[in-house]
Amino acid sequence: MACVEARNLRKAYGSTVALAGVTFTLEEGRILGLIGPNGAGKSTALQAILGLIPNYGDLKVLGRDPWFDRDILMNDVCFIADVAVLPRWMKVSQALDYVTGVHPRFDRAAAERFLERTSIKSTSRVRELSKGMVTQLHLAIVMAIDAKLLVLDEPTLGLDIIYRKQFYDALLNDYFDHKRTIIVTTHQVEEIQNILTDVIFLNKGRVVLESSMEAFEARYLELLAPPEHHAAARALSPLHEQRLFGRSLFVFDGVKRQMLEGLGDVRTPSLADLFVALMTPHDNADREAAA
């Protein structure tokens, strides 16, 4: 059974189209990055997956319709939506008491072990904690839940770099076991590129690219070429060209590595660079090439 199966998801807020027919399948044991600019529909897609908004189209999460079965689904799904949604009045011990009370798959001892590594005290109230500590607390709770799907919507927004790094390290080392599935959206694409197994680019409510990272690395290459090789590079019809200190950065789709190696430095493009390349209209690249 696929973890998430979405077919033709549509959603509009008034005249603003948030999702214009999104279709994708996510298998178990994958880490999917949902990438796109603001307003691309990332959060809307996640909200539909979590049963927070009604979905138009066909959506199954772990075989259930999230809109009708949210409470049942949440036995197997966790999410950290944004930061700082933990109730500010709550004591750390109360948060653990409550989740222990209502969640059959919560391992309180595991959460406490995780919290021991932090400076969070069980008697503290959430409002007394720093933003980074609140995220650590939320992560401690979520990581102690034996869930099948974890959804992270901008989990590190507003955190400094140390906490962001710790967050993803903890996620990979202590949580991910190749049976669980993770969906993550973030603006800090470069921080998650090497943990993803799959990527989806969204723009204006549509899927622009759906790929595994293996396929992504095999398919897309980036070439940094000195001026004397520009003509040769352009002859291989790059997706995108960008000037960088006199040299040019080309992004290629489906061109063999050997064909590029003589022309300059070849590497896998960053997701951010590829996203820009795919989002920039092709005639733009042609015009630049002609200039």
Added chain:
Amino acid sequence: MTTPDTSSPAPSRGPNPITDGLLRDPGFRRLYWSVRREFWEHRATYMAPAIAAGVVFIGFLLGSGSFAHHLTVSMDGSVEGEAERHKLMVAPYAVAAASAIVVGLIVAITFCAGALYNERRDRSLLFWKSLPVSDLTTVLSKAAVPILIMPWIVLGVTLVVTVAMGLVGSAVTLAMGQSLQDLWSHLPLGFMWLCLAYGLPYVALWQAPVFAWFILVSAWAKRVPMLWALGVPFALSIVERMASDTHVIGHAVWIAIVGGYGEAFSVGGDGEAPIQTLADIDIARMLAQPHLWIGLAVAGGFLYLASRLRRSAVTL
């Protein structure tokens, strides 16, 4: 004697033996913990009635000297003097109970008006919704606070404070060299507790549609839920008054808020003479009141609507 081990983090309190069996049911367990967490968040639900009654108690304490003096002065054996004495003796106890009840009601209404509004405003909605607790369970847990639990809190507060007042009163009476029998023959405390013990839970059920209305509006309003919850019935009753010169809505609201008190605490439920003896109490009549059951049905409808609204709730 061993000192308690304080080095380990405080463990969660074990389940109450009474609820132990019920807690094995996952549905009940979620409801139980959801109700408990309401009291973690809203300490005013028990603190405010306690403080209100406590203030009356302090007033009683400070005034007990002159109070005792008044009692002695009016002890002239006349019928008027005797009635006056009775009033003087009973009044502080009634005032203590009434302030706990009134403050409890205000706290309950305020709680309901914020019930499904505050979680949207502070975004904690997204945390609650990440847990396997249904919207209906959440709404029911919030409704249980004013309808099922607060009456017992108010009762407990009244019990404690009136016992304390009785002890102080006894001490003063003894110090004045008078007989305790005189004091206690005037104080129908046992009867008062009995009336409150059945009356307060009954009134809360009677008022259920009022609480449910505030909860419904709290799930709907994007701003100032309290204002909407008060304003809509007020505006409707004005419109009705102007359109047809009737006051069905205003009357229904009035009955829903205060009708239960008359039903529980007056002879025959007619709101005239207060109940004085055991013979005046007629629980069968109270339970047979159609108003009670209509109100509960309306409350059920409001709460169901509130749970539907909460399903599609977004943060504000």
